Amino acid sequence: MRPAQRNYLREFLPAMAAYMVLLFVSQLLLRQLQAVPLRVLVVLLPIVPIVFVVRAMVRLVLxxxxxxxRLQLEAISIASMSVGLLSFAAAFLRGAGLLPVDNALMLVLPALFAAYGIASxxxxxxxxGE
Structure with a gap:
């Protein structure tokens, strides 16, 4: 494993672990809070470690x-266009009442990460040449 990949894993794994913990904790706290400013802070808390995930990904490419x-550029291009097209189609389906999905925007980033992995x-x- 290259040093850049080791550094990536050293940044990525703790950030993903923190995300999972904060996602669970934020949902528990959200049930107990009434004040809107606190609810906003708590609900956005899981985004902080995702910023570090994205940073790790960018640092790996750099x-x-x-x-x-070049391989990464091709993969991210394929992934972003695929997810963009699927999101666009889903919006039309949702608008016509054919796709009963609430919070569809929440699925875009995970779908992008998954599509990026597959495209890569x-x-x-x-x-x-396989």
Whole structure:
């Protein structure tokens, strides 16, 4: 494993663990709070570790060579366009009453992360000629 990948995991794993803990804690606290400013702070609390996840991802790309950067650019391009198109289609379906999903915006970032992982795997596989 390259040093950049080790640094990425060192930043990524604790941030994801903190996200999971804060997501659970914020939901518990939210039930007990009535004041709107406190509710806003508590509900946004899980976003803080996700900022560190994104930072780790950006730092990994910046620490990469040209080939790795190109592969990452292709993967993020495929992922963002795929999720963008799916979100666009979902909005039309929701508008027509055919997709009964509340809080659909909450699914965009996790979908982007998942699509990025799949696209990254596919781009690397294609590059190796498999």
């Amino acid at each position: 620490a990469s060579d040209e080939l790795e950067r 795997w596919w781009v690397r596989r294609r590059f190796r």
